[in-house]
Amino acid sequence: MRFLALFKKELREAVPWLILATLLLLAISWFMIHMKAYDQSRWHYNAISNGKVIDTYMIFRTDIMLESAVLMFFTSIGLGLSVGIRHFWVPDFTRTWQFLIHRSATRSLILSAKLTAAATVLLCLSIAWLLLAGYAHISERVIVPPESGIVGLGIFYAYLGFIVYLGTALCALTTARWYTTRMFGLFFVFIMFMIILSPTNFTFVFFLTVFFLAVLIIQIYETFLQKEF
């Protein structure tokens, strides 16, 4: 029950950011999908004529949800960052301690509630992404529906948003000065992005992100249990 109460409290604090991110994603992506659908039906085929080689780039087409995926990438990063700051940094833990005055809870419970709430928020964002993909599938304006790969990619981006959240949490929890190792949590996530955004196979990327996630989560857990508030 205490966990549920804490979880709800953390979720309540994150919901405004989730609503903002979801609305942004849905509204702009809807517009982008319609633009792409229009582009699909009026392709630049005048360059294709009998007796000529077809330029390879004419038949390499981007997916209908490609631009939306880029938006999803930045939205999930933004959401992870803002929820991370809200949960751990500003206004520190003052609201958490107020909430716990008559509810005794262990440190593990507090941390678990925060992490679960953040995971739920990003899960909700990925549900919004799935709804968007569903719309692109059933829309009559779209000739070639989105690939299953790009739909999965959007969900993966939501997971990356969670890693950004962890990086932010680690920065907030560490007691080092800002000009020493304080921001290393976010720099570490940045390095992860640099590696995974290079062309490589998905399995490698997935295991790499799991490794980075484990490194961050262990440090967060250890720091949170040791930290003097």
Next chain:
Amino acid sequence: MHRQELLYKIGHCSRVFMTTLLLLLVLVFIQAFALEIFRTFYIYKKSSYQVQQSEKEPLDRRERISRSERLFLLDGTVHLMYRDRQLPENESALIYDTNDNLIWQGDPDELPESYLKWPPVRYINTYSLRTYRAIYPDSRRSIVVPLLNGREIESLWRYEISGGYFVGFDKDGNRIGYCGSSGFVQEKSQTKPLEQPENFIAWMPIKGGGPVILWASKNSLYQINFRKQTIELLSQLPDKKISRIQLNGWMTLAPGSELYVDNEKYRPLIVCTIEENSVFVILRDPAETIRIDLPEESKVRLSHVTATKEKIYMRAFDSSMFPPKEITKNQKALMKWYQEVRKKPIENYEQLYEVDSAGNLTLLNQFEWTSDPRQTTSPENDSMEKFRKTLTKASPPFYDLFNRYIFRLFVRSLYDTNRDIFELFRIFIQYAPSYNPFSYILSLLMAGFVFFHAWPRRKSMAGLIGWIVFAALFNIVGLLVYLALNYTPTVQCHNCNKRRGLNTAQCPHCGAELPVAAPELNIITGT
């Protein structure tokens, strides 16, 4: 081990890993930045004047011959076509015979028809799907083949990477069929996957009935006609990898269009390179398949194949810069061989063979020429190398160990499969100290500093030794990581009067506990 203690230890290891990785990258960034600054403000400035001077100097004959393109007549006679691309007034092609007599001059696009026409050297219309990016969305592109009726879309066929087949959609977005290696079918269950393409080219035949795609996967070559809904397996080599595809007249194109070849004169053919010295030639009119192999020990490299209505020809190239086969297996011997051969003038040979239907070769002509030795060093390169060596003195000796025991064994294999990850690891190799004594002495100094700093703060001997080894391996980065994660103030021990850290309750020298205030002590008045 207690759960809390285990968590603390794993957490500490994670923190060490993260901090080390980041500081190593910071060091690499500083080194790369310094190197680029040096290159920009010192090297380029110095060399620009020299370049301007040399462009005006006339080329000597030897240099001109080595830069010329070899043209072959049907009887094997060789001529040399030279174009001076540096000077705009000399854009026209000059054709010389082997005695250096100018025999033709004019537009390079209007060469005499008597010369043999070969497949283009750089095949521009192929696209490797290996650049397909899994994460970064910008390059996530699908192959979508349009079937048009005038300018109206009739249907679109998209290649599904996950399933390995094409899915057809009509203009209303309804699925109209599937295309896999088993042909065009209505049901998904009936289709068999096409392998992912390594290369492909698409064209519209001159008589219509297209688009047609030549689909080259790792081992197979298919021709797919989306209008006629046919798929033809042109070649399948289960145990061999097709590394390169060249076409000459295979596509029936309009005269004057790019890649057009006159099929009245040349037989349509596809050349599949399967090994360095082995090609598979698929010919049409009449249909024929020929495999051409050069002897195993030969270091001659096959370059092109073409076929007139009467004969099949092959060009091959050899150079004294190509190492003998037996040397290529030994890396050290190969490097030594290169060092030797680079100092000498380069002997080059271009050969024209006639190929019979069994793949046997008859040498028609060979042209030999000598070019200047390749410059391996220049004053600019030497300065850069000196500066790089100075910079790498601050690099950790760990890079040398990484290079010897990890990079060569594991990372090098990524060169073909995961080039970017390979390049990422190669950064560390580029800045390795390469067993520079200064770097090792610096590392020992860092280890010594860590020892003197950690001695009064030690919690355990294992931890102390661990940090000393760490600092010795990672040089300046090791010291910074140690200080970032272990700095605690020291006080004088009330029992043994030695300096001791405040990170443990017991003094590391005498084991005395930290003094605690007496329960009755008033800390304000001290009474």
